[in-house]
Amino acid sequence: MQQKTKKIKSVVVENGFEKEVEIEVPVGPPASWGDPKALRLLGKRNTRPDGPDKVTGRARYASDVILPGMCYGRFVMSPYPAAKIKSIDLGPAERINGVKAAVLLLQPGADVLYHGQPVAAIAAITPEIAEDAIRAVRVEYETRPHVVDLVKATNPNAPKVRSDVPSNVQYPGGSTKGDVDGALKSAAAMIHETYEAQTRLHCCLETHGHTVKWDGDKLTVWASTQFVTGVRDEFARDTGGPQNVTVITEHMGGGFGSKFGRGTEGIAVAQLAKKANAPVKFLLSRAEEQLANYRGPGVRAEIKLGASADGTLTVGDVKVWNNGGASNANSPLDQGFYIIEPQARRVQRWGVLTNTGGTAALRAPGHPQAAVIWDMALDALAAKLNMDPLEFRKKNHNDPVRVAEWDLGAKVIGWNRRQRTPGSAAGTRKRGVGMGSATWGGGGSKSADCTIEIKPDGKVRAYSAVQDLGVGVRLYVQSIPAEELGLQLADVEPIIGHSTFGPGKGSGGSTTTASVAPAIKMSAVQAREQLAIVAAKKLGAKPEEIEVVPRGRFQVKGSPARGLAWKELCALLPPSGIKAKGDWNEASDLQASGVRGCTFVEVEVDTETGKVTVIKALGVQDCGFVLNRLQAENQVTGGIIQGIGTAILEDRRMDNVTGRMLNPNFEDYKLCGSFESGGVNITLDPPYRTLGPEERGIATIIFDNPTGKVSGIGEPAIIGVQSAVANAIFNAIGVHVKEQPATPDRVLAALASLKGGRA
Amino acid sequence: MDQEQNGRSFVVTRRSFIKGAGAGVAGAAVVGGSAAIDSNTEAEAQGGGQRIGPGPVRMTLNINGVNRTVEVEPRTTLINVLRGVGHRPLSPDQALTGSKVGCDRGSCGACTVMVDGKAVYGCMMLAADARGRKILTVEGLSQTGKLTAIQQQMVEKDGYQCGFCTPGFVMSLTALMRRKANPTLDEVKMAVSGNTCRCGTYPRIFEAALAAAKMNAAPARKGA
The missing domain is CATH 3.90.1170.50 (Aldehyde oxidase/xanthine dehydrogenase, a/b hammerhead)
Structure with missing residues (x-):
């Protein structure tokens, strides 16, 4: 049988001069990350190579x-x-x-x-x-005259933000599916509420x-x-x-979309x-x-939600106003639901102009806002139905990965410790448990190049123009070639963040890893193929007979004595070494789009002060093939902490009278600090245990969804957190803080509304 | 809150006043005498402050054990001088950019350095007030190349993401552990309560600090 071959670029020495040539190599098996259990470096909890630079101040920003x-x-x-x-x-x-x-x-x-x-x-x-x-x-x-408040801006008599458009209420849109009015009439249980997710600032520390x-x-x-x-x-x-x-x-020093x-x-x-x-x-x-300039736009929504007596979510009727500042803004709520879809639904949406500046993507743009609004509505309706909020969701959604993540999260957080009836706990410090869910893409595309260079002295360098926002890009730029070439991490020097290293990749949509890692993998495969040719020639074998074993030894399959140590092999290379650059066409199969994720939180609400304390939080997140578990877990940790800040602290406040921002600083725009962040990191490994009632901390699970393909998770990790906190507060005190975040004054106002007072 | 508990010195109010009052003019500053270590507030209370400026003045600072002379306006903060700002600033190879500026008004702690053994916001202390004191920056911790226990554990536990806040956290925790080698979680939280990590890695920083504390507690190992 004729073996299929492909052409790859390489360097040879001809008459003392180096020359780039195309060489023919056998087509190997399709690209694959391999069996996670057989890998030495990928999927483990390795530390990043630039860590020492970060802790000593050498890292240059x-x-x-x-x-x-x-x-x-x-x-x-x-x-x-x-x-x-x-x-x-x-x-x-x-x-x-x-x-x-x-x-x-x-x-x-x-x-x-x-x-x-x-x-x-x-x-x-x-x-x-x-x-x-x-x-x-x-x-x-x-x-x-100016207008900075979302609701005030919708008043027909409000000052016009832009002289070129007749009204501040712009960018109308919407859709209808099914008999909404009929379903609203026949619903056994209904809620009709207005919720608002606040406008936030990115607050990159640099x-x-x-x-x-x-x-x-x-x-x-x-x-x-x-x-x-x-x-x-x-x-x-x-x-x-x-x-x-x-x-x-x-x-x-941080970007978060801005x-x-x-x-x-x-x-x-x-x-x-x-x-x-x-x-x-x-x-x-x-x-x-x-x-x-940069804000993550707030969203206001009026929601009617109805269900049949068995808990089937029969209908949703939704109006959405996105605070776009001087232009439009979007959120997934524009489609009329988030993840859990009613059988019949209607949505009307607008972008509202206000004198509040431009907007920018902010970590899963629009998703945390959509999620917290929708999840509050779902829990409110579940309470009307006297149904477990998790069972209610499962009744209306059946993605097997998501359901498995929900079940695992419920087990680990101790879901059965929640109040069966929201607000039923005795005493003034009330505990509650809540959940939220995420959906995201995270797939890659042909974009960034990666070049791997191997010198006769055995040094390996991997170059990519891509930047690292803090997820640990250098580690996978280092570990993928090291895994492929049988080397140790320290044997590969990762060099990134330079526009001369070829096409780069914008770090948006959690697509960086899924775009860059496959490109690196294919470059590493090609480097291995080039080296196999060199080794085969020296060892008198065919390139396809060469295998790589740890410590970078290239040897003939079946006769390990016939082989070359890494240094011996590299010494055979031309003086300037070899360069390998992979082909995306083969790499595209190494990534995939479509991740879920969920968050479970236990809070304690002090009903005398309105203060909310996160007792414990758990993020469960799938990401397909795990490149590095430690950094993947850290992304989830970071999402949880930012999400807690979103849920209880962060709020860009405008002054209606002067139209000025009241908190363009860190004193009054509050971020999660050491006392709000819920305690130490809790690392969990299978079989997963249930966290103890008094155990405090932030736990993360990278959910094993063995797709064999890489997906990004920086953004989904934050999406369900505000939902989970908001619903945990509801579970604790029996009322939602409908206007987010749940600052003490709003918690107290919500409690007052429960007693018949004014909210 | 007890200032000592937080490990930060009491220069905060005075500097914000001076920096704010300097609006529009290169303001002169009333600063403590260069030799009057730890007696600035007392000297000021007695009206015994020394007037310097307006305009750039020469001053010598002891940074990581080395005396460096710069020429800066009296209103220049310690962090700016360390990071190479001034009329005759530290040269690019002498400037220490490990400590960052995140908010420049004492909220985020990215600028945390140690002055006479205490963690201080470098953005809230005038450089002139640091004369005659021992300034330690993150670059001064591991001059031999060996990471301290805190630094090592921050790496092990992935106690960072973007890393911009990291030097500040390292300095706050170093100051804590030099006071108390084996702190509790609450003491760790208190020590870094003036530091912000926007990437949200606090749980991992706590984990790193407690692991470093354990290393410190082990008799064979030396302190942070």
């Missing part, structure tokens, strides 16, 4: 780059939520000693649409002088920004970004082409550096960061 003569950038921002700019005078700022450049970002005559909108930018030799300078800029505004340096037409950018090559292409507008821009992101483009600060920094004729570092101040 865009904000850490120091260049001789460097200046510091700052924004002049609008103090008004709605105004026309009449004039701007940069002169007083430019005359301050130490100010090197000032540029306009809006021209006189332009409209300002939100408090904090950047108007101009300054660069000075110290950040302190830059701050003096922004206060010296004279801007004359003609203020206009703010947005760049450090840039011009050399003639060439621009080097150290960027705090989720998309190295995307930012390169944006800066290319200033340089006459991407070939003149280099973007470097060795480390970056750091794809270069932003207004990126537009400003390139201009400032040109004008100042000096490198400029422009990392936003915390206030600039919170004000300038």
Whole structure:
């Protein structure tokens, strides 16, 4: 039988010169991650290679780059939520000693649409002088009426946010399925409630920004970004082409969906550096960061939900208002449900304009909002039916993986400890248990390249332009080739975050790992194939007879004595070594889209103070083939903690009277801290045990869904958390905090409404 | 809350006042005498503060055991000087960028360093107030290349994601363990209550801290 072959690129030495050639190799079995049990490195709890850099301060972020003569950038921002700019005078700022450049970002005559909108930018030799300078800029505004509240903005008499559209209520849409009105009439149990999920801020600990340096037409950018090559292409507008821009992101301090483009600060920094004729570092101040643009939009929904007496979810009638600031915003609730679908349903949706600035993707954009609203509605209806909320969900949804995750989560959290009737616990500190669910894609696509380079001295380097947002990209860039080549982790040096390393990948939609890891795998396979040819030649065998065993030994199958140690093999390579770059066509089968996930939480509510304490939380998350268990678990931990913050703390607050943001900082925009985060990490392994009644902590389970394919999980990990906390509070006190988050004042108001008082 | 319990020194209010009051002008600052270690608040209460500035002034700081001289405006914070800001700043190779700026107003703790053995927000202390004191940054912990117990356990337990907050957490925990080698979970939580991890890795940081405490408790091992 004729064996099928394929062509791959390699390097040979001809007459003393290296030459890239195509070589023919036998087509091996289809790409596969292999049997998890047979793997040495992948799927284990390995630590990341850049950990020591992070704990010693050696890890270099865009904000850490120091260049001789460097200046510091700052924004002049609008103090008004709605105004026309009449004039701007940069002169007083430019005359301050130490100010090197000032540029306009809006021209006189332009409209300002939100408090904090950047108007101009300054660069000075110290950040302190830059701050003096922004206060010296004279801007004359003609203020206009504004509206910042989602509900107020829907009033026909509300000030118009944008002069080019007749109403703030825009972007209508909707759909209907089945006989909604008939089903509403015949429902045995019904709820009719209005819920609101709040607008949140990303709060990346490293703010947005760049450090840039011009050399003639060439621009080097150290960027705090989720998309190295995307930012390169944006800066290319200033340089006459991407070939003149280099973007470097060795480390970056968090993105959560807000750091794809270069932003207004990126537009400003390139201009400032040109004008100042000096490198400029422009990392936003915390206030600039919170004000300038990025928010995860809030969602308000009015929901009628009905069920038959046996718990079948027969009908949903939903109205959704997304707070889009100056433009549209979406959430999965626009489809009229989240995961659990009523038999008949109707949805009407709008994007509402407010003077609150732009929106950006925020970790599973729209999903936590949709989930918390829908899950609160489901639990409210389950209570009306006097049904276990888990049984109610199972009655109306039958995805086998999700149901298995629910059952496992219920067992581990101790679901049977919940109050059978919400709010029935005695005493003033009431415990409750709740759950929430997630759905996500997380699949990959052809995007990033990975090149593996092997030198005659045996050194292996794996390069990719991709950035690491903190999930541990370097570890899989290192461990995939190490696994394939029979090497140890430390034998492979992972080098990432540089726009010259070929096409990159934007870290959005939890698609990075599923896009990059298969590309690396195929490069590693190709490197192995090239090495097998070299080994076969030396050993007098055919390449397909060569196998790789631990410590990088290439030997003839069946006669292990005929083999080459890693160093011996590499010594046979041409002086510049070999390079391998895999083909996505073969890699695409290594990834898949479609993950679930759920969260279970136990809370204690102090009914005298309204304070909610998370006693324990559990995230159960499938991700197909697990590249590294420790980092996968950590993603779930992080999702839970951010979700707890979302559930009880985080809330962007606007002042209706002035239209200004009240909390553009970390003092009043509260994030989860050490005392809100529920205790130590609890690592669980099969067979999974039930957590003890007084056990406190955050537990994670990477649910074994053996698809054999990689999926991303950064985003699904947060989706069900706010739901679970909100429903645990309901289980504890017998009433939902319908306007999120569940801050103490709102918990007390909800309790008061229960007693017949005003909510 | 008891300031000592939190491990942070009492420079907070004064610096925010001075920094805020300097709006629009390169403000002079009233600072403690350079040799008057730990007596700044007392000196000020007696009206005995020393006036420096306006304009950049030369000052020498003892950073990780080495004296460094810089020329900065009196309103410049310790964290900015450490990170290479100033009229005649630390040179790029001397600047210490391990400690970060996350909020620049004492909320997030990314800038945490140790001054005379106490964890301090580097953004809430004027550089001038650090004269004559011993400043320890994250770079100063493992100068021999060997990670401390805390650092080692942060790596083992994956007690970070993006890593931007990590140096601050390491310094807060180092200060704690130098006070108390084998702290409880509540003491760990208290020690890092001024540090924010936006990626949400607290449970793993706690796990790392308690594991480091165990290493410290083992007689054969040396402290954090």
